[in-house]
Amino acid sequence: MTLNKEKISIWADSDVEYAVNRTNLIAHNFGFADRERNVLTIMVSELARNIYKYAKTGVIVIQKIEKNNKKGLEIIAEDNGPGISDIELALKDGYSSNGTLGLGLAAVKRMSDEFVFDETRNIGTKINVVKWL
Ligand SMILES: Nc1ncnc2c1ncn2[C@@H]1O[C@H](COP(=O)(O)OP(=O)(O)O)[C@@H](O)[C@H]1O
Ligand SMILES: [Mg+2]
Incomplete structure (x- = not known):
């Protein structure tokens, strides 16, 4: 059951920051x-970034x-970009198509319930993550 939700459009760097602050x-x-709470903000930061x-x-x-009977927060990250063709690869620690650290998605998966x-x-791309209270 969904209690209520907030949708944040990501267009700019400042929107990433806003999403993190709202999550917090x-x-x-x-x-x-x-x-x-810190775990949730890190997950949103990585997904929004x-x-x-x-x-x-x-x-x-x-x-x-x-x-x-469990309550929690679900984060949905959705875009119409190039997509992730190989999710197993994208989830490997240290894999980045971009030369950055490549730890984001793997960390998000580890930290989520x-x-x-x-x-x-x-x-x-559409990724749902849940953290139970
Ligand atoms: N929303 C997305 N759309 C397309 N590709 C993505 C998206 N998110 C992640 N990826 C792909 O998954 C890889 C791993 O992501 P991540 O673990 O966050 O590392 P990094 O962002 O440092 O490369 C990225 O390099 C990219 O190829
Ligand atoms: Mg990343």
């Missing part, structure tokens, strides 16, 4: 402890969810 505040108000870097534009959705890469998409 929403997670705080939702009751996440500092450590989990990837959108800006690889697809130029896209959206970050932050939504409160409830499943089997649920990580789903939408394999059915023909265009762009």
